[in-house]
Amino acid sequence: MSLALVWFRHDLRLDDQPALRAALEAGHTPVPVYIHAPEEEGAWAPGAASDAWRHRSLQALQQELEQRGSALHVCTGPTDGALDRLLRRSGAQAVFWNRKYEPATQARDAALKRRLRESGVEVESFNGTLMFEPWDMATQSGGPYKVFTPFWKNAQANLRLPAPWTAPVRLPEPPTLDGHVSIDALGLQPRPRWDESFWEHWQPGEAGAHEALEIFIDGALNGYSEDRDRPDRIGTSRLSPHLHFGEIAVWRVVHALQQACTAANARHVDAYVRELGWREFAYHLLHHFPQTPNENLNPRFEHFNWARVDDAALRAWQQGRTGVPIVDAGLRELWATGYMHNRVRMIVASYLCKHLRYHWLEGARWFWDTLVDADLANNTLGWQWTAGTGADASPYFRVFNPVTQAQRFDPKAEYIARWVPELQALPVKERFAPWLSPELAQRLAPDYPRQPLVDLAEGREAALAAYAASKD
Template sequence: MPTALVWFRNDLRLDDQPALQAALAQGYAPVPVYIHAPDEAGPHANGAASDAWRHRSLHALDGALRARRSRLTVLRGPTLPALERLAAATGAEAVFWTRRYEPAFEQRDTTIKRALRRGGLHAESFNGALLIEPWDVATKQGDPYRVFTPFWKTASAQLRKPRPWDAPKRLPAPPEAADATTIDALGLAPKRGWDHDFWTQWFPGEIGARAALTTFLPRIAAYPDARDVPAIEGTSRLSPHLHFGEVSVQRVFAAIGDADAPPEARAAYQRQLGWREFAHHLLHHFPHTVDRNLDPRFDDFDWAPFDAVQFDAWTRGRTGVPIVDAGMRELWHTGWMHNRVRMLVASFLTKQLRMHWSHGARWFMDTLVDADLANNTLGWQWVAGTGADAAPYFRIFNPLLQAKRFDPDAAYVRRWVPELGTPRYPAPIVDLAETRDAALAAYKRRG
């Protein structure tokens, strides 16, 4: 039976895995492989929290493969020569993988595909991460969208009901690779165990992803209102599972569509999946936005000089603004932050402290277990007002009013800021009214 390499990346699952499906459908015995090549991610690689998650997710994938009599072959990069050596050693005739949309990976994967084909291998990539490819949605003029609502209207009209593919019950045993290493040898797990608290709340891997989806489905009816309340489990908490591809977005979209909930509630969550699609649409078409503004009118905006003391207070949850501090502490202890609170802490950094959004974006990429370049870039530029936004005003969230509205009993704040109201809690590092006025003045100067 001929063999094919199935190259796993951020698609760490066997269920609804199009690269694996293609290998089996075309009559190949799949050789699952993961290649560790962090240098190839460019300057915007995911950070320590993501590495900690990946370590556990890779172990989960290897366990799932071994339960089917296969296993994950782990190699070190560079990627192209690693694939070529493994193909030669196993006699593979083909290499299959699912696409990634980060600029560094899009360029690298194109080079790899061409080189493999020149070498006589059948090389093919598939959409395993999105509902619709970024290049399949365009305005009537053929341009990429910059505003979400018309994007989602066009994209959703093209969607068809997903028909996810079930994971195989058995797989052929792959041959040994002489230069294979182990998952533990990659050094992804933190040496000092600072991530210990993460795993009281998270279960990386395909089983954990399906459990999170199953837990969320009965709560969909309450989702439109509950999603904004940080003190309760009102969101799906699927973001890291989706980022690492432990569950397919097609599977999630189909499950939500079939859920026993009002149509408007199901549509509200599917719309959030639409925002994820939009983020990848923007990243593909405007790759420069990982560093620079989507809206060039903000290129000369009067950002304040970077203040290391204030930034440190923000990262440590010591700003003296309770809901901001609660969010930053939740992030530090769990590797995650509620989406409403993400907007508030980002607004505080970019508006009240008036620091460039890239400082916060880098911190999130290092500390979030769901750090995703597309979503992170969209989110920070949306809050900063420099990105895809139809709103004709300079959005500034008032953290005190937001806390009163979405955490009226202070249940969320008191969980993460137990010293609130005591001498141990600091005074605000800035005056919220004064800094808001200063931000608006800077906006007016921009023109």
């Protein structure tokens, strides 16, 4: 039987695996391979939290393959040399992979495909990540979208999802190849092991992704429209890292939601699928505007007067010591779990970009290194949206008040109390802005900062003044 390399990347699953399925249906024995080459990711090589998740996800994939009679061949880059060696040692006639959409890897993959085909190797790539390829949607004038609502309206009208596909219980046994390394040898686990608390909250791998989907459908889905903005509740799917690493296909998620849809929960299903639409929009933007991970999409902000970064203040923000409880709670949740609730991400980002007036890249880089769901498309969209510099952005003059945001979305301050335990002794209403009750805060929360890094009113006014100056 002929052999085909099946190159795993951000598609660490067997069900709904287009590259694996294509190899099997073409009559090939799949040779599953993973090539570790982070240096080829350009300026945005994976961060530490992503690597920690990848370590466990690769282990889960390896175990799933072995249970089916196959194996994962792990090696290190450069990718072109690794593929050449694998083809030579295995005698494989084909290479199949699922596409990635980051600018650096898109260019690399295109060059690889051309070179391999010219050498006589069969090469095919597939969509294993999205409901739509980034180039599938266009405005009436043929250009890319910059506003979500018309993008999603067009997408919904053209939504044609593949049917779910379940991988065979047994896979053909691939040949044993020289040159493999262990997953441990990739050095993906942080040193020191600051990620250890993550795994109380997560189960990386395909089985964990399916379990998370089932838990969401049975529980949080049924109040999603309202509860998704409440960090004090279990109101979201927590599927984002599983989707990022391709441990579950987005179309399987949508099919499962559609099957679970009833008259009672239809609006919640629609709301969640719309959020998946934002993920699609982020990839659309990244493809058409590949400069945006490092540059403002809106050229108005090229000469915006961002404040000079004070290293001590930036560290205080990173460590959750800003003196603003909801901001600190979010950043401490991030450090402890590799995750931050989406509503809190917006509040935290607004505080950095508006009240401190630091460039959004300062926050984007921190999230990139500490989020287990760090995704270049979504990270870029989220930070530029909050900063007001990107597509369909929140206007720069919209400055989240972190106190009123906390009062609205964490009304009993339970999220604050969980992640900022030094405030637990304060009455609920004082937890939102302890600096307004200095004597009580000094007595009951002596270890918490006495004042925010920047006065909220003064920070807001400085941000609005900088914005007005940039318009002039």
